Amino acid sequence: MLKVVKVSKEFVSGDGHVSAVDNVSFEVPDGQFVSIIGKSGSGKTTLLSLLGTLERPTKGTIEVGGRDVASLNDHSLVAYRRKKIGFVFQSYNLLPNLSALENVMLPLGFAGVPRRERKQRAQELLNEVGIKDDKQNRKPSRLSGGEQQRVAIARALANKPSLILADEPTGNLDSETGKMIFELLHNLARSENTTIVVVTHDLSIAGKTDESFRLQDGKLIAK
Amino acid sequence: MNFVTLGIRNAFRNVVRSAAIMLILGLSIGLSLVMLIAHQAVSNKISSVKDSIGNTITIAPAGFSGFSQVNNSLTTSQLAKVQALPHVTNVAETLTDRLTTIGSTSPSSFFNQSSSGSSNTSNMTSLTSPVTINTSGGGLGGGGGGRFFISGGGQLPTSFSLPISIVGTNDPTQLNGTSLTITSGQAINGTASADNAMISKSMASKNSLKVGSTFTAYSTTLTVAALFTSGTQSSDNDVIVSLPTEQSLSSQSGDVTSAIATVDSVDNLTSATSAIKNVLGSSADVTSSEEQADQTVQPLNSVKTISFYSLIGAVIAGGIIILMTMIMIVRERRREIGILKAIGASNLRVILQFMSEALTFTVLGAVIGLIIGVIGGNPVTQMLVSNSNTATTVTTTSSPSVAARFGGGGSGGGGFTRHALGLGNVGSNLHNIQADVGWSILLYGFGAAVLIAIIGSALAGWMIARVRPSEVMRSE
Numbered sequence: 001m002l003k004v005v006k007v008s009k010e011f012v013s014g015d016g017h018v019s020a021v022d023n024v025s026f027e028v029p030d031g032q033f034v035s036i037i038g039k040s041g042s043g044k045t046t047l048l049s050l051l052g053t054l055e056r057p058t059k060g061t062i063e064v065g066g067r068d069v070a071s072l073n074d075h076s077l078v079a080y081r082r083k084k085i086g087f088v089f090q091s092y093n094l095l096p097n098l099s100a101l102e103n104v105m106l107p108l109g110f111a112g113v114p115r116r117e118r119k120q121r122a123q124e125l126l127n128e129v130g131i132k133d134d135k136q137n138r139k140p141s142r143l144s145g146g147e148q149q150r151v152a153i154a155r156a157l158a159n160k161p162s163l164i165l166a167d168e169p170t171g172n173l174d175s176e177t178g179k180m181i182f183e184l185l186h187n188l189a190r191s192e193n194t195t196i197v198v199v200t201h202d203l204s205i206a207g208k209t210d211e212s213f214r215l216q217d218g219k220l221i222a223k
Numbered sequence: 224m225n226f227v228t229l230g231i232r233n234a235f236r237n238v239v240r241s242a243a244i245m246l247i248l249g250l251s252i253g254l255s256l257v258m259l260i261a262h263q264a265v266s267n268k269i270s271s272v273k274d275s276i277g278n279t280i281t282i283a284p285a286g287f288s289g290f291s292q293v294n295n296s297l298t299t300s301q302l303a304k305v306q307a308l309p310h311v312t313n314v315a316e317t318l319t320d321r322l323t324t325i326g327s328t329s330p331s332s333f334f335n336q337s338s339s340g341s342s343n344t345s346n347m348t349s350l351t352s353p354v355t356i357n358t359s360g361g362g363l364g365g366g367g368g369g370r371f372f373i374s375g376g377g378q379l380p381t382s383f384s385l386p387i388s389i390v391g392t393n394d395p396t397q398l399n400g401t402s403l404t405i406t407s408g409q410a411i412n413g414t415a416s417a418d419n420a421m422i423s424k425s426m427a428s429k430n431s432l433k434v435g436s437t438f439t440a441y442s443t444t445l446t447v448a449a450l451f452t453s454g455t456q457s458s459d460n461d462v463i464v465s466l467p468t469e470q471s472l473s474s475q476s477g478d479v480t481s482a483i484a485t486v487d488s489v490d491n492l493t494s495a496t497s498a499i500k501n502v503l504g505s506s507a508d509v510t511s512s513e514e515q516a517d518q519t520v521q522p523l524n525s526v527k528t529i530s531f532y533s534l535i536g537a538v539i540a541g542g543i544i545i546l547m548t549m550i551m552i553v554r555e556r557r558r559e560i561g562i563l564k565a566i567g568a569s570n571l572r573v574i575l576q577f578m579s580e581a582l583t584f585t586v587l588g589a590v591i592g593l594i595i596g597v598i599g600g601n602p603v604t605q606m607l608v609s610n611s612n613t614a615t616t617v618t619t620t621s622s623p624s625v626a627a628r629f630g631g632g633g634s635g636g637g638g639f640t641r642h643a644l645g646l647g648n649v650g651s652n653l654h655n656i657q658a659d660v661g662w663s664i665l666l667y668g669f670g671a672a673v674l675i676a677i678i679g680s681a682l683a684g685w686m687i688a689r690v691r692p693s694e695v696m697r698s699e
Binding site: 054055075078081087095096109 | 225558564566692
């Protein structure tokens with residue numbers, strides 16, 4: 001269970017404090033596929049950063065499995081992110097000098113998984129997301145956008161996280177490929193019982209998720 | 224993939240840029256290594272020079288020079304007090320004078336300075352110097368293995384013969400610290416007055432003399448008691464008599480122009496030098512071999528200092544190069560650092576990855592640097608030492624004391640000059656520096672490379688630690 005309770009995030013700007021996320025509360029049961037929608041600047045990416053412990057909230061608590069992750073120290077946060085969170089970014093964010101396989105092996109290495117096991121798990125994941133053996137040793141620059149996003153999803157799944165956070169995962173893809181990626185995430189949520197939170201402004205995608213939250217000016221205005 | 228492998232691979236992302244960085248680093252490390260080699264070679268030479276000079280103390284009359292030593296000699300009674308001091312095992316006393324060959328004509332510009340002592344017609348000898356001078360050479364002549372300057376230039380008369388040194392000594396087994404080898408005859412007794420002398424083999428050959436032959440000096444007939452060699456060309460021009468004999472012949476009773484005290488151990492050199500200075504007071508200049516060595520190796524100390532500061536400068540330059548490179552790389556890859564942190568890499572892990580990248584640059588730079596060091600170490604050392612010694616040689620050869628060595632007449636003129644030549648021999652060996660590139664140097668080189676990498680990536684590491692993982696989201 002992901003439980004967000006009265007979370008706010010303020011930033012200091014030249015004119016004073018800006019509230020990017022303002023008193024937001026919601027809950028997501030395990031294995032749910034939910035979306036957060038809103039216009040540009042509504043605070044959805046900041047909220048995703050807070051859920052992924054990339055930022056600490058100014059106020060409020062974020063509980064995952066009954067544990068307040070916002071109160072963890074820096075060292076514990078790194079370990080938490082490594083084991084419990086998987087990120088999927090709009091522009092994929094694969095390391096350009098590593099092959100698809102090596103990109104997926106990277107978080108497994110951070111978690112201390114032995115090399116042979118790492119390779120096997122990465123190959124399985126890449127096969128699962130549809131990247132066949134002949135493309136697994138290619139650098140990201142030699143893969144299409146859709147393929148790169150599949151690799152990014154495989155990387156997010158590497159350490160079997162309980163929560164996957166995806167920021168505009170179809171934003172850089174054509175509608176057909178975007179649809180395939182969405183289906184992939186949906187299926188993973190089902191098969192792996194992983195909670196997936198997707199930030200998007202694509203209402204057609206949001207409509208197909210188990211639940212959808214709308215943000216406006218940092219506030220959660222509707223489900 | 225571990226952070227070391229990732230760091231190494233990242234170092235080759237941009238091959239052209241990486242090659243340029245490694246080349247510049249290589250030059251910096253190479254310069255460091257060359258300076259290290261020069262520093263070590265010069266340090267070794269300084270040590271060997273100091274070790275070779277030994278445990279002796281030179282005593283000369285105060286303010287002594289080739290032109291101003293009139294009535295400024297030491298006395299045997301003063302030196303008897305020195306002999307009685309603790310740790311002093313021997314005092315070799317000498318009284319030196321110059322003899323002019325009968326019939327020799329000196330050039331007008333040659334030694335017309337106020338020559339010291341008792342230059343007069345009695346300072347004549349039937350001997351002719353075995354050292355020949357090329358009289359067509361203008362100001363500079365070379366012959367008999369020697370090279371001499373004529374003060375002010377000018378032509379040498381054809382009848383000119385080099386003046387001969389006559390040395391009265393109480394220790395005929397050595398001459399100014401150089402051991403003599405008797406090739407025929409018996410060594411004279413240095414403490415007894417007798418009209419006999421020791422001459423060099425070259426002198427004997429030049430004048431067709433042998434043991435038992437006679438020659439004249441100070442209008443007195445002296446018998447050749449022994450022939451000697453010393454291995455130094457300056458000694459070829461010497462006649463050795465006992466100290467009392469020379470004091471009597473030159474009418475300088477009780478006078479001594481120089482002495483060399485031998486101390487029982489190098490450890491006691493400083494204390495013995497102080498004790499001799501206390502005994503003789505202001506009447507003598509007392510210089511230990513340690514001080515002489517310090518003066519002799521002064522040019523090398525300059526090279527040592529220059530090479531040390533150049534070494535420090537080159538290491539700092541290398542550190543700055545890698546520092547700027549790593550700052551540039553970290554700024555370029557902020558997003559990537561954010562990704563690594565977002566997917567679970569700790570600060571330490573990311574820092575170590577970038578450090579291994581910096582280490583890759585510096586180790587490969589070090590390989591280039593080692594090649595430069597191995598090739599350039601010896602020539603650069605030779606050049607530094609050569610330039611340093613050239614300056615010293617010019618100063619030495621323009622000194623009037625060298626010309627005074629061969630000046631006509633003058634009691635006691637030889638002592639100081641002989642001493643100066645002795646140092647000159649040591650000084651000439653200073654050129655012979657061989658810079659060795661051993662394993663220790665190579666290890667130092669790699670050590671310096673690692674140090675440069677650590678220093679250079681320290682600030683980059685701090686910057687990495689400050690990159691927040693959320694930056695990867697902001698750049699979306």
